[in-house]
Amino acid sequence: MNRRDDVGLDWWNNGLQLRLHFQPTGMALAVLYALACWTARQYSLDQFYLPAGIRVAALLLCPPRLWGYLILGEYAYFAHMRIPMIDGYGLPWVVLGSASLMPAVALVVYLHRRWMRSPSEAWLLPVAAGAAAVATMLKVALPYLLWPTPPTTPWTATAIRYALGDFLAILALAPLALLWSRRHLAPGWNPRLVVPTVALMVVMGALALASTLTPPGAGGARTGVLLLMALPAIALTCLHGWRGAAIGVPLLTLLVHFTTPSTGTPGSFDAATFAMQQSMAVISIALLALGSIISHYRRQHRSRDVDERRVVASTRSSLMASEMELRDRALHLRRIGEGMDLSLGDVMDWLKAHGHHDAASRLEQTSAAHSREFRALASMVYPTALEQLGLYLALQTGGVREAWDQTHRIARPRLAGDPCQLTVGLQLAAYRTLTDAVSLLLEHETGQLLLRARCGHLRRRRGIFLSVALLDTRRHLSEPTTALLATRLTARALAYGGVVQCRGNRVRLVLLEMPVAAPARSSTVVGH
Structure with missing residues (x-):
């Protein structure tokens, strides 16, 4: 029997051995993710499902090597929530419905990894839409396929409610996660805009408080107050570009969510607020897209400014180098002129010593004129007097x-x-x-x-x-x-x-x- 047969026999006798290594950091991340999803579900509605936003935000914050721990945390969260549902909805739905959501959304985020490396943040909108669509398809299709008794509600109404709820939740948390992950890449915040930014956020909070104080019968007035909250979000976007939208849109959607009437149980639905949330979804898309465009052109403007400063510095350096070369030439010409003056002075002294006073006088006049002209031409090469006299x-x-x-x-x-x-x-x-x-x-x-x-x-x-x-x-x-x-x-x-x-x-x-x-x-x- 050869060695290959021995290896095959050992595998048959000892079985398949799997070696799994769990990092303490990853396990802590899984526990934290499960607790966050469980807590967020207590404050969620069908039309605003916060665990969907936590799912995408966690995928954006964590590198792909830690996604396995996020999937483990998702399984723990669903196990705590859905194991008691096995008798009513069946084991296949509990297993498949719990095991498919996080990998499907992770695949959507992974397929956008090429665009995620770009400085633009516009890719967040297709990620949010894709994640909401995939999660909604699974949450709507699997009950019809796997429940012992299929749901009686129309699947289109359920799909629209789930899709909007997931999409709004993703827009409420994913921009904040992306803003945090890119905090070192973008230029610093303008200190002069701190006070207006805080003031706009306070105005949004005041409008949200005013909407809660509106009498229950005045639905139109409450809707109008909530829609006014979009104005500070628009101002934040204009002030800070995408970063302003990444603050304004989550603040807008979260304040609308927490002012929405609820039955107090997870998965509640408020029909009166649903139409307004559709408008909020459109406003959020527009603000994030507008903020991305503003930031894109600001980056281009800063890039042009940097290039312009570089060209200016290079031009100025080149001009100064040329001036210094001309200065050296002018000083060299001055030394030549001084040497010529000394030589002519010696010649004039010799002529005077030998009695040629007329020749010495004519030579002195000629040399003085040429020396003055020579110095004038040298000064035109480089004005050395400028350094001392101005x-x-x-x-x-x-x-x-x-x-x-x-x-x-x-x-x-x-x-x-x-x-x-x-x-x-x-x-x-x-x-x-x-x-x-x-x-x-x-x-x-x-x-x-x-x-x-x-x-x-x-x-x-x-x-x-x-x-x-x-x-x-x-x-x-x-x-x-x-x-x-x-x-x-x-x-x-x-x-x-x-x-x-x-x-x-x-x-x-x-x-x-x-x-x-x-x-x-x-x-x-x-x-x-």
């Missing part, structure tokens, strides 16, 4: 001012404020932006130009306002000039949260200090 003095004493004076088209600039209160980066951006704007207007427009600059605060942020205008107010900037200005000036304006406007006879620019954590404002170009 933007305004750099504009009035550097090479750019000499170049403007040679055109005889630039009026005396009108400068106000203290530019030294601004960062060097912002002053450099203003310097480059202003010189580019003047250069373009000198090249493509005719007539005199007037420059204005004013430093100050705008919306609690330091910044500078720049303006380059044609003195002739009757003329307008041409469309090609406006397009060139937009192309050349927008990059620096974007990097410093600025605005470029071309209107009438002038181009106006605003550059602001950009906070590190604040979203950048997009620069815009407005045509005349």
Whole structure:
């Protein structure tokens, strides 16, 4: 006999051995789930069955590896409740009706696992509808198939009552479970909205209390008060998006449920409230869908803000790197100019020492003119005076001012404020932006130009306002000039949260200090 036959004989003699490992945490979860379902059933109606909501909420909160313990807790709950019903309804219904609900609903939740990983919460509505439909189908079909005496009530009325009850209960508890499970993924709550949120919840509670104080004969007034509770839920959804709906919808449905008249026994039904609960179901679906859409677009807006801040930071870093490279070149040119001045000074001293005073004088005049021109050109590469003297003095004493004076088209600039209160980066951006704007207007427009600059605060942020205008107010900037200005000036304006406007006879620019954590404002170009 070979080894395989020995193994088969051992299996036949010893039987099949099963090794089951139960974790204490899982057993505690099963007990807690069974107690929660049993307690919730005491406060449930056929039209609002809370254990259905606990079932879906538990599946959303627990990972799939713990679902077996939830099924065990469900079996314990049904065993306590239905074992005494064996004589009246039969053992097949008690076993199959108890063993099929939780696995069927778990299958519905599991089939949506791909959508559950997405940032959107819209998948909760099909999960709720699918779980309610599957559970209702089992609860309605199995009694007709397995009870010794089938129910006498029409199955359509029972199905509608059970489906609405399960669906409302799921919408009352599942959003809270999902909100808790995703508490670390979503951005923090806005502190400024805490007071309005609490106030809206208090208003909902006050309306629920008012509905309970309504006289029993005034059914229409009670229904109207309950429907008014939807208004705070709508406001919560508009304030917080899906998270507001995840608070408002459960609060709305639970308050309506606990203000519904009941016989005091599990499985009660109130026909007067049933029609209103249908309206509440529609309102709940609309609020959760609306909240999901609002949160989706808010996430997109935040994503665009993050991308915009990243682009702004990258643009500003690139501009500063270019400026630092130009600064190194300007300093190198200055060193070259100083070396040339020293060499020419030595040559002039030699000429004077050997009696060539006329040649030395002509050389001195020529070298002084070229040295001044050389320094002016170097200052146009990078305005080193800006770092020590500020933007305004750099504009009035550097090479750019000499170049403007040679055109005889630039009026005396009108400068106000203290530019030294601004960062060097912002002053450099203003310097480059202003010189580019003047250069373009000198090249493509005719007539005199007037420059204005004013430093100050705008919306609690330091910044500078720049303006380059044609003195002739009757003329307008041409469309090609406006397009060139937009192309050349927008990059620096974007990097410093600025605005470029071309209107009438002038181009106006605003550059602001950009906070590190604040979203950048997009620069815009407005045509005349």
